Amino acid sequence: MINTVEQKNILTDKMLRKHNYLRISLTEKCNLRCTYCMPADGVQLTPKNSLMNVDEIFSIAKIFVDHGVNKIRLTGGEPLVRKDFSEILKRLNSLNADLSLTTNGILVDRFIDDFKAYNLRSINVSLDTLQADKFKFITRRDQFLKAYENISLLVQNGFNIKLNVVLIKNFNDDEIKSFINLTKDLPIVVRFIEFMPFNGNNWDKSKLVTQKDILHDVVSYFGSDKLVKLEDNLNFISRDYQISGFMGSFGIISSVSNPFCDGCNRIRLTANGKLKNCLFSNDETDILSSLRNNETIEPLIAKTVYKKFAIRANMDTFKKLNNPELHSKNRSMLTIGG
Ligand code: SAM
Ligand code: SF4
Numbered sequence: 001m002i003n004t005v006e007q008k009n010i011l012t013d014k015m016l017r018k019h020n021y022l023r024i025s026l027t028e029k030c031n032l033r034c035t036y037c038m039p040a041d042g043v044q045l046t047p048k049n050s051l052m053n054v055d056e057i058f059s060i061a062k063i064f065v066d067h068g069v070n071k072i073r074l075t076g077g078e079p080l081v082r083k084d085f086s087e088i089l090k091r092l093n094s095l096n097a098d099l100s101l102t103t104n105g106i107l108v109d110r111f112i113d114d115f116k117a118y119n120l121r122s123i124n125v126s127l128d129t130l131q132a133d134k135f136k137f138i139t140r141r142d143q144f145l146k147a148y149e150n151i152s153l154l155v156q157n158g159f160n161i162k163l164n165v166v167l168i169k170n171f172n173d174d175e176i177k178s179f180i181n182l183t184k185d186l187p188i189v190v191r192f193i194e195f196m197p198f199n200g201n202n203w204d205k206s207k208l209v210t211q212k213d214i215l216h217d218v219v220s221y222f223g224s225d226k227l228v229k230l231e232d233n234l235n236f237i238s239r240d241y242q243i244s245g246f247m248g249s250f251g252i253i254s255s256v257s258n259p260f261c262d263g264c265n266r267i268r269l270t271a272n273g274k275l276k277n278c279l280f281s282n283d284e285t286d287i288l289s290s291l292r293n294n295e296t297i298e299p300l301i302a303k304t305v306y307k308k309f310a311i312r313a314n315m316d317t318f319k320k321l322n323n324p325e326l327h328s329k330n331r332s333m334l335t336i337g338g
Contacts, residue, residue, distance in 0.1 A: 007302060007305075007306050009067065009068060010067050010298050010299075010301050010302035010305060011064070011067050011068050011069065011267070011301070011305055012305065012306075013277070013305050013306055013307075013308040014306055014307075014308075015308070015310055017262075017263070017264055017265065017308070018068065018265060019068075019069070019264075019265050019266065019305055020068050020069050020071060021069065021071040021072075021073070021235070021265045021266045022061065022064045022069045022071070022072050022073075022266075022267055022268075022269060023072075023073045023075055023266060023267070023268045023269070024057060024061065024072060024073070024074055024075070024268075024269045025075050025076050025077060025079075025268070025269065025270050025271045025335070025336065026057070026074055026075070026076050026077065026079040026082045026085065026088065026271055027051070027076045027077040027078065027079065027081060027082050027271050028043060028045050028046060028051075028076070028077045028271050028272075028334060028335045029045065029076070029077050029078065029081050030076065030077045030078040030081065030104070030334060031078050031081055031104070031106055031107070031141070031143075032078065032104050032106065032139040032140070032141050033139060033140035033141060034104075034126075034128075034139050034166075035138055035140070035201070035202070036138075036168065036195055036201050036202075036203075036333075037198075037201065037333045037334050038333075038334045039199070039200030039201065040200075043200075043334055043335055046271065046272040050273075050288075051271050051272050051273075052269075052271060052272070052273050052288055054084055054087050054088055054091060056288060056291060056292075057088055057091070057092070058088075058091040058092065058095075059291060060269060060273070060287065060288075060291065060297070061092055061095060061097075062095060063297060063298065063301070064267075064301075065095045065096055065097050067298070069097055070096065070097050070098065071097055071098045071100070072092060072095070072097045072098070072099055072100070073099075073100045073101065073102060074088070074089070074092075074099070074100070074101050074102070075101070075102040076102075076271070077271065077334055077335070078103065078104055078106070078107075079101060079102070079103060080103055080106075080107040080110075080111060085111070085114075086111065086114045086118075089114060089115075089118040089120060090114075090117075090118050092118075093118040093119050093120075098122070099118070099119060099120045100120065100121075100122040100123065100124070101115075101120055101122070101123045101124070102123075102124040102125075102126070102164070103123065103124070103125055103126070104125070104126050104139075104147065105125040105126070105127065105146075105147040105150045105151055105154075106143055106146050106150065107150075108123070108125075108150045108153065108154060109149075109150050109153055112153065112154075112157055115159070116157075121159055121160055122159070122160040122162075123154055123159050123160070123161055123162075124161075124162045124163075124164050124191075125150075125151050125154070125161060125162070125163055125164065126163075126164040126165075126166075127147055127148070127151065127164070127165065128165050128166050128167075128168075128172055129144075129171075129172045129175060130148075130175055130178050130179070130182075131144075131175070132145065134171070134172060135147070138168075138171070138172075151163070155186060155187070155188060161188045161189070162188065162189045162190075162191055163179070163182075163188060163189070163190045163191065164191050165179055165190060165191065165192050165193065166193045166195055167192050167193065167194065167195060167209035167214070168195050168207050168209065169206065169207045169208060169209050170207075171207075173209045173213070173217070176192065176214060176217050176218065176221075177217070177218075177221045177222075179192075180218065180222070180243060180246075180250050182248070183242075183243070183246045183247065183248030183249060183250055184243070184246045184247065184248075186247060186248050187247050187248050188248045189238075189240070189248060189249050189250065189251060190248070190249075190250040190251070191238050191250065191252070191253055192209075192214050192250065192251070192252050192253065193253040193255075194208060194209065194210060194211070194252075194253060194254050194255055194256040194257060195207055195208055195209070195256070196255055196256055196279075196280075196333070197256075197321065197322075197324075197327040198327065198333045198336075199327075201333070203327070205322055208256060208257070210254065210256070210257040210258075211239070211252045211254035211257050211258050212257065214252055215252070218241070218243075222243050225244075226243050226244045227241055227243065227244075228241060228242045228243070228244050229241055230249060234263060235263045235264070235265040235266075236260060236263060237253055237255075237260055238251030238252060238253050239251060239252050239254065239258075239260075255279075255312070256318070256321060257318070259311055259312055261310060261311045261312060264278075264308075266279075267304075267305060268336065269287075270284070270335065270336060271335070272288065273286065273287055273288020273289070273291070274286055274287070274288070275287050275300070275301065275304045276304075276336065277304050277305055277307065277308040278309065278312065278313045279336060280312045280313040280315055280321075280327070281308075281309075281313035282313070283307075283313070285300050285301075285303070285304040287300050287301065315327065
């Protein structure tokens, strides 16, 4: 039952969730072609002049920060393929918000100095397998070594690293233990992500590896006495665990089998300036056009945030999420910004 209340802050929704975390997608382009993210025949790219430029990214981000956002994540597509990435980072660093990045890691060696100069310390790197041939299959590019070396480089340089692993049944679920074993001597967090349905990604529930499956696997390999449940953060998306005595930890992002929408504090801005109040929502608000028309965008932001559904854009049951009529109306993940 939704409790409708008067909206006092433009970033508070009708469930009284406060949105202090803005995720900005910088591009729809990518140097990999992950099968679960990018449709096989690619996506129709937005013309460059309809994408946010550096000034527009800064102006929109500033409005969000002025209203309470204190955390900004840069994502994509692959954010590091943007030629002006460092300029964007520099500008955003002048705002009063923590900066973070989600990347496939392929280009990070070129940016280490800029990350340090502009206070970007928290980086999520996507890596779905520790095997080069599987990497080539899932990303359609032969770049495993580069990705792996760059992750090591980030760890050596003291960045806070989370590895994002999308699990797909009978593809990489046999690597859960190997990923967790990485956390024995490395101060990293491995996050297993349930495969989510989006337009054109051939999602099928038989490919899903659920939170329950993962924990079952972990307990049978490491033993239940070694599995330690860590405390959930206030706005958690990942339920976190540690193997006793290991340096790092691991988490499970169960958006499909066990959503965590109650504490959601996230709002998304696509590279072409559309605001999405939920990853699963196909409803978008064009704030870039309004900005370009010199209109105030706060009322649009307020309306978008306020109408956010309680759970997964109203796909509140697995049955609804499993319905292609509902989930395939959304953009592909590549163009949302995960
Ligand atoms: N290119 C960057 C990267 O790969 O990290 C950033 C963009 S990518 C869309 C952001 C995250 O979304 C990645 O961790 C990726 O694995 C995840 N992702 C993409 N498609 C997904 C899907 N269908 N289900 C679950 N996670 C997905
Ligand atoms: Fe590119 Fe990231 Fe999508 Fe893979 S998951 S295709 S690296 S945007």
